[in-house]
Every structure is written in structure tokens, then in C-alpha cells.
Amino acid sequence: MPMPTLLSGRLTVPAVAAPMFLVSGPDLVVETCRAGAVGTFPALNQRTTAGYADWLDEIAGRLGPDTAPFGVNIVVHRSNPRLEADLQVTVDRKVPLVITSLGLNRDLIAAVHSYGGLVFHDVTSLKFATKAAEAGVDGLIAVTYGAGGHAGLISPFAALHEIRRIFSGTLLLGGAMATGAQIAAARLMGADLVYVGTRFMATHESLAVPRQKQMLLEAQAADIVYTPAVSGVPGNFLRASLAAAGRDPDDLTPPENLNFGTTDAKAWKDLWAAGQGVGAIDDLPVAAELVARLASEYRAALAAAPDFLHDLRA
Numbered sequence: 002m003p004m005p006t007l008l009s010g011r012l013t014v015p016a017v018a019a020p021m022f023l024v025s026g027p028d029l030v031v032e033t034c035r036a037g038a039v040g041t042f043p044a045l046n047q048r049t050t051a052g053y054a055d056w057l058d059e060i061a062g063r064l065g066p067d068t069a070p071f072g073v074n075i076v077v078h079r080s081n082p083r084l085e086a087d088l089q090v091t092v093d094r095k096v097p098l099v100i101t102s103l104g105l106n107r108d109l110i111a112a113v114h115s116y117g118g119l120v121f122h123d124v125t126s127l128k129f130a131t132k133a134a135e136a137g138v139d140g141l142i143a144v145t146y147g148a149g150g151h152a153g154l155i156s157p158f159a160a161l162h163e164i165r166r167i168f169s170g171t172l173l174l175g176g177a178m179a180t181g182a183q184i185a186a187a188r189l190m191g192a193d194l195v196y197v198g199t200r201f202m203a204t205h206e207s208l209a210v211p212r213q214k215q216m217l218l219e220a221q222a223a224d225i226v227y228t229p230a231v232s233g234v235p236g237n238f239l240r241a242s243l244a245a246a247g248r249d250p251d252d253l254t255p256p257e258n259l260n261f262g263t264t265d266a267k268a269w270k271d272l273w274a275a276g277q278g279v280g281a282i283d284d285l286p287v288a289a290e291l292v293a294r295l296a297s298e299y300r301a302a303l304a305a306a307p308d309f310l311h312d313l314r315a
């Protein structure tokens with residue numbers, strides 16, 4: 002299975018800390034990359050293109066040549082007025098990995114390829130995966146059932162199998178994973194890398210506010226609600242955060258306009274996205290400790306794998 006050359010030999014665990022709106026910033030990215038997983042953030046986490054450029058310069062300045070490379074998320078949707086300007090800054094700064102979501106853009110792919118960067122695109126269905134594969138992305142991220150934020154309703158087993166059939170590039174799996182054993186399981190199922198969001202939100206460096214982190218410690222999978230009410234696109238959110246904001250967690254009425262934080266960050270400020278993996282979160286470690294833990298759990302799980310052959314008939 003293809004691990005891109007850019008990542009080969011630079012990771013301690015095959016994981017990408019997924020971009021999270023209002024949650025991922027330079028400290029989380031830098032500490033994650035130093036520890037050996039890919040750190041990422043959404044360009045929109047800075048309120049202006051100039052601020053985004055400052056973050057890129059800061060991150061690049063703090064990372065050395067041996068750390069894992071970092072990535073940014075760009076929302077490719079007409080509601081994002083910064084798309085062109087942010088892309089220009091991304092290309093000027095030669096950001097190693099660009100993760101696109103909510104839309105495909107062939108010019109963007111060509112621009113990132115022009116300096117040797119990689120484009121991973123996140124998808125929730127085989128239909129979108131096929132389109133992105135045809136457009137020439139380097140990686141596809143299957144965002145499957147139970148993932149935090151916008152998520153699909155397809156089982157990870159089904160999604161990985163279907164997408165692998167039509168795509169020979171780098172394949173990532175996202176959704177509800179929070180341990181190294183789960184990362185090992187995803188690899189055995191055919192994923193090259195795993196995309197972990199919610200677990201990284203519960204770290205010291207994440208920009209989530211204290212109450213939000215506390216909610217992650219308290220919640221189980223059943224406390225996650227799948228609703229289009231926040232952005233217009235169905236996603237997973239902490240039920241308690243909707244209730245605390247005075248919203249009916251079971252009201253499925255989408256907002257009048259699609260809102261990915263491109264037009265109104267306020268909705269996302271109090272209504273907190275999180276995946277069904279929350280039940281595995283019991284602490285708020287520094288990112289380096291989390292990555293080290295995922296790496297050792299991953300190795301332990303793979304080392305134990307031959308045991309599963311023992312009591313089988315030859």
C-alpha cells in the first residue's frame with residue numbers, strides 16, 4: 002500500500018491529526034509533527050489570509066527537516082470567499098500537504114502539485130471518491146460513520162473496500178478512532194494512514210475551551226448527535242453542547258444558508274463537533290504524549306496479531 006515519499010520514514014505512527022475548525026492551531030500542529038504524526042489545521046482558523054500566512058511561517062519556522070510534515074485544510078466551496086487568496090499563500094509557502102473538503106478544484110490540485118505538495122481530499126461516499134480519484138488527488142480520506150464534524154453514514158469496512166477498488170493512491174480512514182489498536186486495525190483493513198480528529202481535541206495544546214474538553218471526558222458514543230442543524234450538512238456534535246446553547250438536540254432543521262464557518266463562525270463556537278470515539282477519551286495529555294501513546298499501542302497491537310492465528314486449523 003502506498004505511503005507517499007513525503008511521509009516515508011518521518012512518522013512514528015501512521016496517523017494524521019485531522020484539521021478541526023476553532024480547535025487546531027500552531028502549537029497542536031508543531032507538537033504533533035515533532036512527535037511523529039502529521040499535524041494539520043484549517044486555514045479558516047485564522048480570521049484573515051494574512052493571519053493564515055503568519056501561522057504558516059510560524060509553523061515552518063518551528064519544525065525541522067526530520068519532523069513529520071504538516072498540512073492545512075482548505076474548504077473548497079463557493080461560500081468560502083478566501084479560497085483564491087488562501088491558495089496563493091499556500092502555494093507561496095509550499096505547504097507540504099493540502100487537505101480539501103466539501104468540493105474539488107482541479108486548479109488547486111495542479112497548483113499544489115507544481116511545487117511537489119500533496120493533495121488529500123475527504124469523501125463520504127464512493128461517488129465523491131470516484132470523482133476525486135479522476136481529478137488526480139494523491140490521497141482520499143474516507144470519513145466514515147461516527148466521525149466528528151461532517152461525517153458519512155457508511156461503515157468503515159464497506160468504505161475502505163469500495164474505495165480501494167477504484168483508487169490506488171494513499172487511502173486514509175477517519176471516524177471514531179482514538180487508540181493505536183484501532184489504527185492497526187484500520188491498516189489491516191487496507192488503510193495507509195488514519196485520520197484522527199476528536200482524540201486530538203482532548204489535548205493540552207488544542208484550542209478547545211475548558212468546558213468543551215470537559216465534555217469530551219464525560220461523553221460516550223451515545224452522547225453524540227448526527228444533525229444537519231449546525232451547518233446544513235449532516236455532522237456529529239456533542240448533544241450536551243446543543244442543549245447548553247439552548248438548542249433542541251433532536252431538531253433536524255438545517256440553517257437557511259450552508260455554514261462551514263466560512264460565513265458565520267459563531268454557530269461552531271458553542272455547538273461542538275465530536276465523533277463517537279469520545280468514549281475512549283479519559284485524559285487531556287500534551288500532544289507529544291498522545292502521539293507516543295498511539296505509537297506504542299499501534300506497535301503492541303501489530304506485535305500481538307500473530308496470536309490470532311494460534312488456535313486456528315492449519
Ligand SMILES: Cc1cc2nc3c(=O)[nH]c(=O)nc-3n(C[C@H](O)[C@H](O)[C@H](O)COP(=O)(O)O)c2cc1C
Pocket residue numbers: 019020021022023024043074101102123144147148149150151175176177178196197198199200202273274275276277278
Ligand atoms: C471540532 C471539530 C472540527 C472540525 N472541523 C473541520 C474542518 O474545519 N475541516 C474539515 O475538513 N474537517 C473538520 N472536522 C472533521 C475532522 O477533520 C475529521 O474528519 C474527523 O474529526 C475525524 O473523525 P473523529 O473526530 O471521529 O476522529 C472537524 C471535526 C471536529 C471534531
